[in-house]
Amino acid sequence: MTPVLDYAKITDARRQLKDVYDTASANISVVIRRDFDEPVALLPKDSILRALRALVPLDPEVRFDEDGHVYVWLPGLPISADDADFDGAIGSLVAALRDYADEWVDDLRHFRNHEANWGLVNLVLLSSDDELVAHLVG
Numbered sequence: 001m002t003p004v005l006d007y008a009k010i011t012d013a014r015r016q017l018k019d020v021y022d023t024a025s026a027n028i029s030v031v032i033r034r035d036f037d038e039p040v041a042l043l044p045k046d047s048i049l050r051a052l053r054a055l056v057p058l059d060p061e062v063r064f065d066e067d068g069h070v071y072v073w074l075p076g077l078p079i080s081a082d083d084a085d086f087d088g089a090i091g092s093l094v095a096a097l098r099d100y101a102d103e104w105v106d107d108l109r110h111f112r113n114h115e116a117n118w119g120l121v122n123l124v125l126l127s128s129d130d131e132l133v134a135h136l137v138g
Helices: 010-015 017-025 045-055 086-106 118-126 129-137
Strands: 005-007 030-032 040-042 061-064 070-073 080-083
Touching: 005 010, 005 017, 010 017, 010 030, 017 030, 045 118, 070 086, 080 086, 086 118, 086 129, 118 129
Parallel strands: 005 030
Antiparallel strands: 030 040, 061 070, 070 080
16 A cells, blocks of 8 residues: 555545645655646645755856946846846846746746746745745855
């Protein structure tokens, strides 16, 4: 018998919410299905964040102009920012990541050239600003 909890219906999972929570909290997947939708797996937030950080490396490119103004962007992504100094530019990049995540949830997820960015979006949604800064600058 597999230790993974697998519920064929949301109502079954709801009735067993304590078991669902306890199992997922122990880093054991809980799978919940609903009609013809894709199954959903539940795991602890920190475990998902660790996996997303490995899946979605954020390696910003940085350019300083002759006046010291800083430009940062994420190659391959439509996300960039600039500011008078490095810390400000990174803070602006975090804000740009949050804006992109909001737009992705609202609309962009339906477009082929954005749908693969689900990992980035969930990394942003589940992370604090400080965690994103740490991921950006190492």
